[in-house]
């Protein structure tokens with residue numbers, strides 16, 4: 001009897017969560033009618049919400065749903081990546097879906113996704129939005145640039161427009177859990193573990209209530225995290241820049257030497273010298289900064305801190321930290 005787990009990270013989703021669960025109820029009823037052999041569970045992760053999300057979760061877990069609700073509440077906000085990991089680690093299903101609570105990942109796609117995994121030779125079905133409607137143009141532009149760059153410099157296949165809405169078979173879930181890194185970038189992790197992915201395009205929908213937790217700045221930092229986590233190209237680039245500037249300096253030295261010896265030109269122009277010193281100073285600081293990014297990430301990895309800490313849960317035998 002296959003069990004399907006629905007993992008939902010929630011951060012300040014008191015308005016969206018009931019709407020989401022209601023829609024999920026309908027979808028689950030339809031699916032179990034078609035195939036009475038399947039059962040469902042919802043794994044809700046409260047990522048340290050400041051609003052009444054946890055109270056809503058408790059109430060929903062006590063209410064009647066065609067699936068069991070298991071919830072885990074973090075001791076503070078650890079971020080969506082940590083919440084996703086917690087959900088995957090606590091999901092018991094043979095199939096696991098990860099979904100947002102804001103209805104941007106329509107539960108109505110689940111039957112189709114499950115059907116594909118039943119009939120075709122795929123390990124997971126992932127969704128990709130075809131439009132970026134409702135998003136500021138500058139954000140869309142930066143997102144496109146990011147995907148272009150990271151796919152050039154990273155081996156992991158990171159798809160533009162891919163959402164974190166997936167339905168995966170157990171082996172893939174285990175592979176993702178086995179990636180114990182502290183700096184988690186799930187778009188990269190999905191690509192890195194491989195497996196056969198079927199892409200399901202759909203038109204972007206806006207969130208049903210509340211606000212996105214991503215500001216432009218946090219997205220920018222997240223994209224740098226992604227690059228550092230899945231590529232070492234910036235380090236090579238720093239070294240390459242160093243080599244290029246050394247070559248230019250040697251050439252410049254020869255030119256000045258020849259000019260002085262042949263024509264006896266006095267070496268003039270301190271402004272150009274000042275500019276050069278500033279340029280090289282800047283380049284050196286930039287390269288140091290790049291090395292520093294990697295060093296900082298390595299430092300955090302070596303501390304082996306837990307990725308999340310659970311404060312409260314409706315499941316017994318819950319280990320508090322992972």
Ligand code: UDP
Pocket residue numbers: 008009010011012013047077078079080081083099100101102104207211212213214
């Ligand atoms: N989320 C979370 N922790 C966070 C930020 C977000 O668990 O620190 C959850 C949020 O509740 C939602 C999902 O991650 O279910 C996606 O968040 P959001 O809608 O803000 O992102 P967007 O859809 O705008 O990319």
Ligand code: MG
Pocket residue numbers: 100102104207212
């Ligand atoms: Mg959203």
